[in-house]
Amino acid sequence: MQYSRNMALLKNKIIWKERGNKSPLSFDVLIDRIMLFLVVGSLLLFILYPIFMVISTSVYRHGVFSLDNYRDLLSPGNLKLIKNSLFVSTLSSVLGTFFALCIALYTFLQKERIRALIYRLLMITLISPPFVSALALIMLFGRRGLITYNLLGLSVNPYGWQGIVLLQTLGLISLAAIMLISALNAIDKRLILASRDLGAGTLQTLHRVILPSIYPAILSVLFLLFTINMADFGTPIIIGGKFRVLATEAYMTIFSAADLGKAAAMSVLLIPPAIIAFYFYRKNLEKNNSLADGVKALGGEGLDFRLPLFIRIALGIITGLFFFLMLLKYGNIFLSAVTINVSGKLTFTWKHIEAFQFAYLPAVYRSLHIAVIAGILASVIL
Numbered sequence: 001m002q003y004s005r006n007m008a009l010l011k012n013k014i015i016w017k018e019r020g021n022k023s024p025l026s027f028d029v030l031i032d033r034i035m036l037f038l039v040v041g042s043l044l045l046f047i048l049y050p051i052f053m054v055i056s057t058s059v060y061r062h063g064v065f066s067l068d069n070y071r072d073l074l075s076p077g078n079l080k081l082i083k084n085s086l087f088v089s090t091l092s093s094v095l096g097t098f099f100a101l102c103i104a105l106y107t108f109l110q111k112e113r114i115r116a117l118i119y120r121l122l123m124i125t126l127i128s129p130p131f132v133s134a135l136a137l138i139m140l141f142g143r144r145g146l147i148t149y150n151l152l153g154l155s156v157n158p159y160g161w162q163g164i165v166l167l168q169t170l171g172l173i174s175l176a177a178i179m180l181i182s183a184l185n186a187i188d189k190r191l192i193l194a195s196r197d198l199g200a201g202t203l204q205t206l207h208r209v210i211l212p213s214i215y216p217a218i219l220s221v222l223f224l225l226f227t228i229n230m231a232d233f234g235t236p237i238i239i240g241g242k243f244r245v246l247a248t249e250a251y252m253t254i255f256s257a258a259d260l261g262k263a264a265a266m267s268v269l270l271i272p273p274a275i276i277a278f279y280f281y282r283k284n285l286e287k288n289n290s291l292a293d294g295v296k297a298l299g300g301e302g303l304d305f306r307l308p309l310f311i312r313i314a315l316g317i318i319t320g321l322f323f324f325l326m327l328l329k330y331g332n333i334f335l336s337a338v339t340i341n342v343s344g345k346l347t348f349t350w351k352h353i354e355a356f357q358f359a360y361l362p363a364v365y366r367s368l369h370i371a372v373i374a375g376i377l378a379s380v381i382l
Contacts, residue, residue: 143157
């Protein structure tokens with residue numbers, strides 16, 4: 001018996017030793033090296049090389065090494081750009097994280113069918129380019145908007161930092177909510193049951209068990225949203241109006257003043273806040289993964305956890321209002337495609353679709369072609 005056991009152990013050691021001493025020309029080793037080469041090459045070519053070129057361009061002026069571009073950025077006007085970027089990015093990130101947390105909590109407390117429905121709707125609302133949301137905001141709530149002017153008789157100016165914050169907040173709520181829902185689902189439900197069995201109320205359980213369990217995930221979402229909002233260009237350029245931020249000013253510097261060095265210096269200023277935010281994002285994400293590591297989250301079908309009525313109503317209103325705004329946005333897109341505003345009245349027309357059919361189909365084909373190629377390459381590399 002002992003002899004058979006020793007022979008089995010010896011056989012396993014030999015097998016693992018053979019696996020560890022694979023030939024450098026074996027198929028598995030060759031595939032691993034090719035994938036490593038693709039990952040490292042892609043990182044160098046598409047991320048580090050562009051950053052290096054931007055930095056190198058920013059320290060040269062008329063072909064001579066100089067820091068004048070950075071000195072120019074210390075002027076009051078450019079310092080205001082930095083403050084504007086930090087202001088809208090921070091405010092949008094905080095608001096987006098808060099509303100996403102409300103939607104995630106509301107979803108977490110629902111039955112399985114409603115939870116799955118909300119999750120699918122959040123996935124659908126992810127497909128919203130920033131310029132589409134900006135145009136929808138202008139057409140709905142602008143000076144001649146369908147709601148503000150036609151229904152309420154108001155003339156509202158949607159341009160400025162308020163419009164940027166509104167669109168950046170709404171645009172990233174879906175992504176943030178999906179991440180927080182995943183974090184909530186990863187909570188071990190035995191912790192909630194134990195808290196309730198020990199006499200804690202629902203608010204105490206929420207405050208001392210649920211929220212601390214997803215606190216790293218909340219911070220991860222906050223820093224991720226800040227990084228995305230800081231580099232956002234499409235929203236400020238359309239809806240920002242006279243409110244300028246670093247991303248749009250760098251663009252205007254290139255195309256209006258043709259000053260690549262100054263534009264590169266402005267772009268470099270976007271890198272440190274994004275790196276710091278990404279560092280904290282990764283740190284809190286790893287902390288969240290370590291908290292969930294080795295813990296098997298029990299299903300919540302039999303979990304009887306109901307927050308006070310006023311909190312459930314507040315969470316439901318926030319969730320319903322978000323999806324109502326999304327419905328307005330997508331409905332306005334389809335309505336604008338088949339109508340024309342004549343003297344304040346909407347008239348049905350096929351003119352937009354006919355113009356699109358003949359003039360813009362090649363652009364659609366090119367967009368789909370590039371998107372498919374990019375998706376395949378990203379899937380293979382990742």
